[in-house]
Amino acid sequence: MFNTLSQQQIDKVFGIIKKATTEKRPERQLTKYEKILENFSKWLLTHQLIGFSVAIILAGLSYFLHDIPLANTAFATITLSQILGIALAVVVIALSIPFFYRLFKTPFSQFFHLVESSVTFNLQYVEQLATCEAAAIRYVLTYYEGERIAFEKRCSILVGSIEKIGFFPALAGLGTLSISLTKLPAMQSWANALIFLILAFYILSTAAFAMTQRQDRVISLLKYCLESSK
Template sequence: MTTTEIKSDTEVPSAADVQAVLAIVATATMAKPPSPPSTIWEKRVERWQGVIGILVLAIMITILTLAGLAVPVKVKLLYEVAMILLNLMLLLCYLMCFGISLVGISFLWRLATNPYALFLQHVDLVSQFDHPSVDALNQCRKNALQYVLTHYKYQRLGYERRAGMIAGAIEKVGLLPALAGLIILLSNLSKAGVTIGLSDFIGPVLLSFYGIGVLSAHMTHRMDRVIALLEYSLQLKK
């Protein structure tokens, strides 16, 4: 590296250099990394989870629309239909969470019976997947990499905090303990004489929060992977 290049790397990067890094980072962030090796039935369960997720989203939009119409129009039928859809959404959310739990338990069982094979296969897949991104980042200037890494880390931390304020840190609690706590809560509400409508409302709301927490954990995991790629690219330039 020449004296001019060293001096350039200690200065504020140009907008063009920053945009070049950001383009690579954006592609790496949005690209879907390889999933851990899974069995045929696990893949089928995951596909059904995707279908159920779309149905839940459609029902949620319908419920919000009916609720918005029921308030000014004051038609009891709209409220009753919304409650039926709410119960249906609750059932679908339970099925989706149950599917997630089944896949997780199956994966843990395979991991326990052959603890290193799945891990090493996944490492191999991800390392091959990320190699083009690392190669592209290595062509960028060091000061631009540092600048983007600083802002990327800051935004990732802010995103995690905002999601945590809404849904909590589901990765710290665990999905199964959270579902067990929800069942206990609804059971206690029922024993305390709380109306069915209120308990039916609380269930889907909490499940929605759990869904947001799972999605947030998945997104931050992708962000952490990109941060690792940026840090590795910076180490290559030392």
């Protein structure tokens, strides 16, 4: 016998998993040292972007107005922006020191942190899904999982399976292909466009991998709720 489902029951489940998919887990609490570096890096990035934008505007005005002092100001501004960029890189390196320290001292700390944060974060959705009909959860899960598989296949059609190849090996192969194609004068004109297009697809695939991780987490959540309702 099939259970009769209403649109209201389906919408209730879908609303819960939509929040579970889009909302981010709370980030790990930073130490005092990390908070200082984090705030300083944001300050550097903000001022670097402002300086770069101002330099571009001044350079454009100096070009159209033929103003040499304005061009010198633009050059000084872009130089200052680059100095801020170097300082930002140093801060990022310093900010990564605690991560590598924890990685070597307690290799499983990051793993258990992710597990614990997922368990704590998903508990609210378990409580909400407990009030839903099991048939509605199963119905939404069927189509959610189907769209998840279709999404992965669409990404694989464009750039292949990046998670099996690896991002850096893919970049190495892309660089080898670029060098090989640029040696042929007849292909050099379209080879550059092709290389940048493939690189763009690699970046999109990397972003899609983070999306599929969230989708897999929600699928596991729905399956757990179904098993618990039996």
